[in-house]
Amino acid sequence: MTPDAPGPAPRRRGRPSRTAADSGPDARSRILEAARAQFAERGYDKASVRGIARAAGVDSALVHHYFGTKDEVFAAAIELSFEPALVVPEILDGDTQDVGERLARYFIAVWENPASRAPLLAVLRSAVTHEAAADVLRHFVLTRLLSRIASQLNVPDATFRAELAASHMVGIAMLRYVVKAEPLASTDPEKIIRTVAPTLQTYLAP
Amino acid sequence: MTPDAPGPAPRRRGRPSRTAADSGPDARSRILEAARAQFAERGYDKASVRGIARAAGVDSALVHHYFGTKDEVFAAAIELSFEPALVVPEILDGDTQDVGERLARYFIAVWENPASRAPLLAVLRSAVTHEAAADVLRHFVLTRLLSRIASQLNVPDATFRAELAASHMVGIAMLRYVVKAEPLASTDPEKIIRTVAPTLQTYLAP
Numbered sequence: 001m002t003p004d005a006p007g008p009a010p011r012r013r014g015r016p017s018r019t020a021a022d023s024g025p026d027a028r029s030r031i032l033e034a035a036r037a038q039f040a041e042r043g044y045d046k047a048s049v050r051g052i053a054r055a056a057g058v059d060s061a062l063v064h065h066y067f068g069t070k071d072e073v074f075a076a077a078i079e080l081s082f083e084p085a086l087v088v089p090e091i092l093d094g095d096t097q098d099v100g101e102r103l104a105r106y107f108i109a110v111w112e113n114p115a116s117r118a119p120l121l122a123v124l125r126s127a128v129t130h131e132a133a134a135d136v137l138r139h140f141v142l143t144r145l146l147s148r149i150a151s152q153l154n155v156p157d158a159t160f161r162a163e164l165a166a167s168h169m170v171g172i173a174m175l176r177y178v179v180k181a182e183p184l185a186s187t188d189p190e191k192i193i194r195t196v197a198p199t200l201q202t203y204l205a206p
Numbered sequence: 207m208t209p210d211a212p213g214p215a216p217r218r219r220g221r222p223s224r225t226a227a228d229s230g231p232d233a234r235s236r237i238l239e240a241a242r243a244q245f246a247e248r249g250y251d252k253a254s255v256r257g258i259a260r261a262a263g264v265d266s267a268l269v270h271h272y273f274g275t276k277d278e279v280f281a282a283a284i285e286l287s288f289e290p291a292l293v294v295p296e297i298l299d300g301d302t303q304d305v306g307e308r309l310a311r312y313f314i315a316v317w318e319n320p321a322s323r324a325p326l327l328a329v330l331r332s333a334v335t336h337e338a339a340a341d342v343l344r345h346f347v348l349t350r351l352l353s354r355i356a357s358q359l360n361v362p363d364a365t366f367r368a369e370l371a372a373s374h375m376v377g378i379a380m381l382r383y384v385v386k387a388e389p390l391a392s393t394d395p396e397k398i399i400r401t402v403a404p405t406l407q408t409y410l411a412p
Contacts, residue, residue: 127384129334174376176373181369183366
């Protein structure tokens with residue numbers, strides 16, 4: 001269920017020296033990958049900035065320097081899983097007629113990939129059991145994501161409708177990947193995309 | 207968030223005598239109410255048959271006698287929250303044209319009522335964090351509920367389509383009642399029903 005986290009970049013074989021390790025985009029992305037792995041394996045509650053720093057081979061202060069609080073590391077690690085800044089425009093910019101299908105396809109692809117599924121499962125688990133994690137999901141992730149989507153939609157009540165589309169996808173993730181309820185759990189992804197796309201289409205571009 | 211469980215029937219004031227308490231439909235329903243309260247307050251993992259028996263004022267053996275294992279008590283307590291045996295026919299028997307709206311209205315009513323919401327929240331929390339609880343939800347509740355719904359639908363792939371409808375409602379519950387993400391969390395229930403009903407309609411009676 002929880003895949004191994006990608007290690008540090010291949011060219012760093014041993015434990016990197018403090019000076020080399022503590023700077024640059026390389027350290028930043030190592031911290032993010034470590035955070036993603038920690039949250040996926042241990043959940044929001046048990047993951048710590050210190051543990052993330054240790055796994056990334058950097059000082060805790062550097063984690064705070066790049067991301068701020070544990071909540072902000074959590075939010076950044078979640079965003080890393082589905083890269084909304086890159087993906088949202090790509091999904092919404094194309095032909096309006098197919099926006100539902102593009103969104104369904106993207107969503108299923110993210111969840112079918114074990115590397116991106118693990119941290120999302122961790123997000124769901126944490127949000128359902130810890131108010132602090134729900135708070136992060138609500139403020140840092142959903143609010144930003146939904147307003148970004150809504151700003152590109154040309155429909156009244158865009159944020160509400162974007163959230164209904166999101167709710168459908170969250171529910172599919174719950175039943176297919178968490179509860180693993182049949183027949184959804186073993187349905188061919190293409191069939192799910194085909195059946196769900198018209199619903200998303202109705203919400204986003206009626 | 208967690209309402210007090212309804213106490214024993216009003217005519218039993220003190221601790222009921224063993225003989226009177228341990229028999230009849232009254233004991234059975236007291237056990238169920240106690241189970242519902244325990245699972246809601248403590249979650250699947252920490253609730254115990256012994257604790258449920260104690261809260262209901264009966265012997266543990268009687269809980270096993272009526273329901274079997276802890277899993278089966280859990281399943282019965284969940285079903286108590288939304289009474290699928292009574293409700294499914296009522297929703298599906300009427301005019302096919304309005305089945306989406308009837309389902310949306312029923313679903314929102316169950317979740318808006320704190321007394322039925324608490325145990326459902328507990329179910330979600332437990333299913334997301336404990337494989338055993340997900341298993342109960344999958345086998346005892348969803349499979350039965352979906353096949354009951356599907357048997358009354360006149361549409362190809364009825365179970366799959368019923369599960370997609372269910373997934374949408376599960377996702378709405380997650381975002382509105384668990385994560386409390388805006389704008390869904392504070393949207394008027396009637397507006398949610400109005401917007402979601404056509405989607406459920408498309409799945410159940412296209």
